[in-house]
Amino acid sequence: MDGQVIKGLVAIFLAAILTENYVLNKFLGICPFLGVSKKLNTAVGMSCAVTVVMVIATAVTWPLYMGLLVPNGLEYLQTVVFILVIAALVQLLETVLHKYMPPLYNALGIYLPLITTNCAVLGVTMLVLEKAAGDPTFGYVQALVNAFGSGVGFLVAMVLFAGVRERLEECDIPQCLQGLPITLVAASLVAVSFLGFNGLVDRLM
Amino acid sequence: MQILIPILIVGGIGLLAGVILAAASVLMAVPKDEKAEALEALLPGANCGACGFSGCSGYARAMAEGKAQPGLCAPGGPKVAQACGELLGTGPVETVSKQATVRCLGSDDNADTRMDYVGIASCAAAQLLGGHTDCRFGCMGLGDCVAACAFEAIRVCNGLAQVDPEKCTGCGRCAEACPRGLIELAPKKRRAVVLCSNCDSARDTLRVCKVGCIGCGKCQRTCPVGAVTVANGLAAIDPAKCVGCGKCAAECPRKVIRLETM
Numbered sequence: 001m002d003g004q005v006i007k008g009l010v011a012i013f014l015a016a017i018l019t020e021n022y023v024l025n026k027f028l029g030i031c032p033f034l035g036v037s038k039k040l041n042t043a044v045g046m047s048c049a050v051t052v053v054m055v056i057a058t059a060v061t062w063p064l065y066m067g068l069l070v071p072n073g074l075e076y077l078q079t080v081v082f083i084l085v086i087a088a089l090v091q092l093l094e095t096v097l098h099k100y101m102p103p104l105y106n107a108l109g110i111y112l113p114l115i116t117t118n119c120a121v122l123g124v125t126m127l128v129l130e131k132a133a134g135d136p137t138f139g140y141v142q143a144l145v146n147a148f149g150s151g152v153g154f155l156v157a158m159v160l161f162a163g164v165r166e167r168l169e170e171c172d173i174p175q176c177l178q179g180l181p182i183t184l185v186a187a188s189l190v191a192v193s194f195l196g197f198n199g200l201v202d203r204l205m
Numbered sequence: 206m207q208i209l210i211p212i213l214i215v216g217g218i219g220l221l222a223g224v225i226l227a228a229a230s231v232l233m234a235v236p237k238d239e240k241a242e243a244l245e246a247l248l249p250g251a252n253c254g255a256c257g258f259s260g261c262s263g264y265a266r267a268m269a270e271g272k273a274q275p276g277l278c279a280p281g282g283p284k285v286a287q288a289c290g291e292l293l294g295t296g297p298v299e300t301v302s303k304q305a306t307v308r309c310l311g312s313d314d315n316a317d318t319r320m321d322y323v324g325i326a327s328c329a330a331a332q333l334l335g336g337h338t339d340c341r342f343g344c345m346g347l348g349d350c351v352a353a354c355a356f357e358a359i360r361v362c363n364g365l366a367q368v369d370p371e372k373c374t375g376c377g378r379c380a381e382a383c384p385r386g387l388i389e390l391a392p393k394k395r396r397a398v399v400l401c402s403n404c405d406s407a408r409d410t411l412r413v414c415k416v417g418c419i420g421c422g423k424c425q426r427t428c429p430v431g432a433v434t435v436a437n438g439l440a441a442i443d444p445a446k447c448v449g450c451g452k453c454a455a456e457c458p459r460k461v462i463r464l465e466t467m
Binding site: 064068069074081084085088091098100172 | 233
């Protein structure tokens with residue numbers, strides 16, 4: 001691989017984390033973001049599971065789309081096919097983990113089946129195709145790096161927000177804002193702060 | 206004919222995924238402990254932790270592996286203990302169902318506060334400042350026990366925590382949560398309880414509370430079975446000895462002894 005390609009991969013990775021963060025810029029995967037971010041360790045566990053599923057899902061759906069759907073002119077079926085494939089993959093991953101890595105299986109617990117219906121995973125696999133359509137150099141490797149970066153971006157958002165929420169617990173919040181309202185306000189502020197990264201990656205590279 | 210291609214492709218992917226999953230579930234089957242699952246179904250599923258395990262499934266697993274005895278489940282009571290014992294084949298199990306009692310009557314009408322507390326609404330936090338109530342033993346009414354209760358059996362009314370005996374299962378989480386150790390767990394039976402925890406002298410108790418126990422000793426002298434002892438200016442009744450005659454409650458000049466009838 002020459003320098004140009006590696007530079008491109010780094011740009012894709014950083015962009016997926018900072019400027020195209022799935023939670024804070026595209027607002028996908030909000031339910032785990034709000035639901036599982038109460039404690040730092042559960043947030044990290046959930047994010048790791050999401051990252052793994054994102055990469056594996058992209059690794060399977062990309063060749064499926066390019067090799068099977070596009071030649072037959074069936075691009076319109078991508079949503080149905082991707083949901084089917086992701087659900088089956090998560091189930092398979094759960095079985096494999098249960099058999100060979102019981103500690104990890106117990107640690108991930110309920111989060112793994114929850115990812116089946118996580119829109120961020122579906123978003124990563126589908127939006128990467130739009131990127132590929134506009135950029136001829138965007139291939140399989142780039143898609144995988146993008147998926148991994150998106151997972152790390154999810155992790156960053158979850159960890160940041162878990163920290164914010166742990167601080168909120170200590171605060172004297174007006175009664176009308178306690179609970180979900182203040183959580184949503186905090187989430188929007190974190191999202192706004194991420195807007196500050198816009199254009200950063202383009203300038204950097 | 207054109208519609209057949211998408212049908213075949215999507216159907217094929219679905220079929221392939223199904224076959225892979227079916228094969229995986231057979232090839233990588235993890236032997237499940239049927240006994241543990243059956244035991245978990247018997248448990249109430251409140252995950253209160255009264256048994257000392259992380260939750261109902263943890264307790265069920267420990268029972269199935271023989272590491273724990275049936276009958277540790279306070280919310281389930283004798284019924285669940287019996288069912289678990291039968292399933293394990295260990296025979297009948299003896300259990301005593303317990304109930305929590307808040308040993309304080311210091312509601313806002315009876316006891317004053319020494320400051321306006323505006324910090325975190327938690328007894329544990331207020332206790333860091335020594336508590337905001339005049340009485341250093343009494344209920345602060347900020348509801349740590351309410352938050353700890355998995356059965357909504359406690360509520361704070363007029364600045365005093367009160368246990369609903371109907372709902373209380375005797376799991377003891379509230380007793381752990383109370384920073385002042387006010388909540389007593391005792392067997393469910395007809396017995397007298399002293400609703401005060403103030404160990405100060407009579408004069409100091411009178412200064413901070415309208416209803417606190419002053420340790421006069423009348424109850425100790427009245428008790429026919431010697432269940433009452435007065436020490437540190439506070440009466441205490443041994444639930445094991447108490448026969449529930451109610452004489453102490455009738456004699457108490459401060460009306461701080463209550464006869465529990467359940």
